[in-house]
Amino acid sequence: MRRRRGIGGFLFRWTLLILVGVGLAGTLYSIHLDRVVRGKFEGQRWALPARVFARPLELYADRPLLGDQLQAELDRLNYRRTAAPDVPGSYSRDGERFLIRTRSFRFWDGEEPAHALKVGLVEGRVAELEDASGGTAPALVRLEPMLIASIYPTHNEDRVLLRRKEIPDLLVRTLVAVEDRSFYRHVGVDPRGIARAAFSNLRAGGVVEGASTLTQQLVKNFYLTADRTFERKINEALMALLLEQRYSKDEILEAYANEIYLGQDGSRAIHGFGLASSFFFNKPLEELGIPETALLVGMVQAPSSLDPRRRSEAALKRRDLVLDLMARDGVISLAEAEAAKGEPLGIADGGGRPVGEYPDFVSLVRRQLQRDYREEDLRSEGLNIFTTLDPLVQSEVEKSLPARLSDLEKSRRMKAGSLEAAAVVTSVAQGEVLALAGGREPGYAGFNRALDSVRSIGSLVKPAVYLAALSKPERWSLTTSLQDTPVSMRVGDKIWAPKNYDRRVNGAVPLHRALSSSLNLATVHLGLSVGITEVTETLYRLGAQRRISKVPAMLLGAVSLSPLEVAQVYQTIAAGGYRAPLRAIREVMDPNGRPLNRYPLAVEAVVDPRAAYLTTWAMQRVVTHGTARWLGDKLPKGMTMAGKTGTTDEMRDSWYAGFSGDKVAVVWVGRDDYQPMGLAGGTGALRVWGDFMLAIPNEPLSDIPPDGVVVAGKDEAPYIAGTAPAARSGGGGGKKPAPASGNTQDLAQSGEQSAAESESAPEPKAAPKASSSKNLFMSDFYN
CATH class of the missing domain: 3.40.710.10 (DD-peptidase/beta-lactamase superfamily)
Incomplete structure (x- = not known):
């Protein structure tokens, strides 16, 4: 008896020591993972290019402007010509009269709101500039500037960063319906979601629903490799739990929307829904409709094999499946889903690249950045550089x-x-x-x-x-x-x-x-x-x-x-x-929207006028x-x-x-x-x-x-x-x-x-x- 109790006590003590050791090691490892999570999530998450913009086209009474020049500018900005423009980024033209729904844009001197405009041109000048919605006629309106270059500071990853409030509700609801139906209820991992996804996929005879939560997907893209190992899956689950404890759902969703990989443009990796919207549709994300939103969310599963430019049939099939899931979860109606299935993929030329190629002008911009700004300020990533390039004049020169x-x-x-x-x-x-x-x-x-x-x-x-x-x-x-x-x-x-x-x-x-x-x-x-x-x-x-x-x-x-x-x-x-x-x-803004200080350039009287x-x-x-x-x-x-x-x-x-x-x-x-x-x-x-x-x-x-x-x-x-x-x-x-x-x-x-x-x-x-x-x-x- 005593011998048995002695052996039992010995095993108990060793088991307890092992458990304590494992617990201590787990705690220390969790602390390490927590530091990794916070270090990147709260630090500089992405290497962002400096974006170089042309001058904005200004509309005001008596401004010299031809109808074809105004249309060319709208086309360069990827405005869509429609019979009845009703959303930002659209216009109609009847001879020399235009109806334009402009986009809002944040300039160095403040926000330019979206406008509904009536613009009439007579003999090459702006003769009419009115608010089409019946409001007060603006004295001057600036269209958003054209992106002419992206200057990459470190590597060829590109993004169009979105704040949570800028992510359309349709995209969020679709993403949750397809990738993580319990996103707002789970704590980072979702055992029920794994079982439900396995059942849905088995019933469909293929992968129609993801097993990992959005948080786990973010962890995999943000911190880990794509290797399919047991160790990586454990780390993924632990880091997902830590991420959910530290940050809100909206913060996680914002990071996910900006980080997710959605394709490749040569050496440039397409990350985030913002850039993907430009890359595939030449539109801002907020202007996407139901079929376009379904296509982007569907591509999350396998961006390479579902690339709509190279594998249009596979992309179309996946999009229609996503439309069914959207209807299933009440994101859209069955009638809307069926109507969307009749739409083409709608892939546009341009690839989200800067409009036009202006290497000569950009070379001058680079030189004058060095001349007029402090070197330490120019190391900031995500600068917005507003230049003087006039696309109307440049096009005629070219x-x-x-x-x-x-x-x-x-x-x-x-x-x-x-x-x-x-x-x-x-x-x-x-x-x-x-x-x-x-x-x-x-x-x-x-x-x-x-x-x-x-x-x-x-x-x-x-x-x-x-x-x-x-x-x-x-x-x-x-x-x-x-x-x-x-x-x-x-x-x-x-x-x-x-x-x-x-x-x-x-x-x-x-x-x-x-x-x-x-x-x-x-x-x-x-x-x-x-x-x-x-x-x-x-x-x-x-x-x-x-x-x-x-x-x-x-x-x-x-x-x-x-x-x-x-x-x-x-x-x-x-x-x-x-x-x-x-x-x-004209101006350089840092990632927080603050103008950088430049060296003063004074106008000087040098000869007798x-x-x-x-x-x-x-x-x-x-x-x-x-x-x-x-x-x-x-x-x-x-x-x-x-x-x-x-x-x-x-x-x-x-x-x-x-x-x-x-x-x-x-x-x-x-x-x-x-x-x-x-x-x-x-x-x-x-x-x-x-x-x-x-x-x-x-x-x-x-x-x-x-x-x-x-x-x-x-x-x-x-x-x-x-x-x-x-x-x-x-x-x-x-x-x-x-x-x-x-x-x-x-x-x-x-x-x-x-x-x-x-x-x-x-x-x-x-x-x-x-x-x-x-x-x-x-x-x-x-x-």
Whole structure:
């Protein structure tokens, strides 16, 4: 007896120790699992891309806008055209009248609510903007911006994050009906649900109902691997219990809706119902109907084998089964289920990717993010970046470049594809980059010529020469007589002797004609009188930042800049002498919707606005009377524009830079191998420029001069007050600068230093032993 009691006591003690040990180990392991659960659930759960948006289309009275442009914008935003728009993201069109149900969107300055709008267009302008529901007519409405890029910070998982309140009730009820009917009653695991699912699947002869709870599925996707092992299932159950103890059902449901894997787009994994809705239907989740919701929930079971793009029959069968389950649990009626079964899958093109491909513009966005924001702020995931890209303008640029270049190649009998181009369009007032193309195929992520191709600018430099002169009204005005006579001078051991484009010599010409006709000789005389240093400093004030060699040839284009840098120079002239650093970013918001602080970018008055106005007046005559007359002949009545053509040595580069009252545009055309192409500025780049600028809305140049400018004389030219002909003895426009004498002593007296000329300048010839004027002139032209 005693021996039996001794053995029993021994076994009891050891059993108790083992149980205590197991319990202690289980407790410690549960504590470990609890830390894992809380660490990820409460920390940064997902690697989120920074989302890059275009500018929102603003609708307001009298805004320039064509019906086809408005429809194209709505189509880009995936609005559905219907006979009677009744849900956000839909519209109807009857001629130039639109009914639009807009979507709400959260901007950096607040929430833009959804609107029901009546929009009427007359002669290319918004003539009617009313609330279609009978409310107060809004003064201005912003459509939601178009997503143009996602910049991934770590890896290629993408999500559209949803808050619990943003998950439609139809989706939640369907998910519970199909995947976890006891979701709101169980504590993480559901033994009854497992038995019920096994019975339903056995009766159906296949898998129709899941055995794991939604919480267990979240744990498997969130924390564990997909390995089918007993150890993983135990961990899954324990972690599900812990998750339910720590967090509410709504918090678990929100995490599930954002985490669930629903497909693959190349290297991009599609996680969450938000992105899946865009990927498969090109719609926000809240706009999905019954059949679309059933398809998404049905795919949870096996996203790869039920991919509706690759396995449409299997996806359709699964969707219809989900519709039956929805009717069984009262989510929808039997009639609604039957009607939904008659609908197609409704898969849309686009794949939830950003609309359009804008790698050139996005490259500028990346650079300016580094320029304008702190590095530590940019490490945040889930940033929303609102840019200045105008899809209406960008689309016209993208159409014009390849079409016009192909025509130019055919007309010149050039090999197809031999010409390249770059274009930049900005706003005058804000300096916002509205469109940018780094090549003839703007969607191709290759060499970005708009940012990185630094080429000689030819006669695009001339407005800076004339602006520098007109900034000295006591000496020069638009009607000052300039000498368009031969120039030759020794520069080092060579003779520099430029010629006019047509090789003619015009004698005395008014200053404005010298600019509008792009006369090289008159420009050189003027530039040497103003001083090369002063001209160079004027270029720097206008926005040029690259080093400029102070040599005589820079007066005719021995200056190399990128198209974006040229746009900055011309934007300052167009803005009346106020330089606004060109920007591609309007605002950046952190994941919590707070704007990030940026480095300040101030608008600065850099040149005399009176001189800028006079220069613009002369540049208008480039279009109406000068080297850009092709454009002037095509301008609609009442439209005024200004600009300048540019051509470099042997026609290697063709340029046109110009502006309307509200837009600046620069176009470069050339060959990547620097070979001549036979196109001047007026026959190459100007044609591309005109194609897209004439296709987009523009405001005419203002004809109201700034304070301190008066209009006088037979040409009705503007003058800085006090310098008009009637105010001068002898009239005619002030003192005449002496022609350059053509020796290095004169250059030294003007404070300039001779130096080797840059690549686009007419190369000086070696100085002959016996001076002979007929041998001192070159055959290189700039127009």
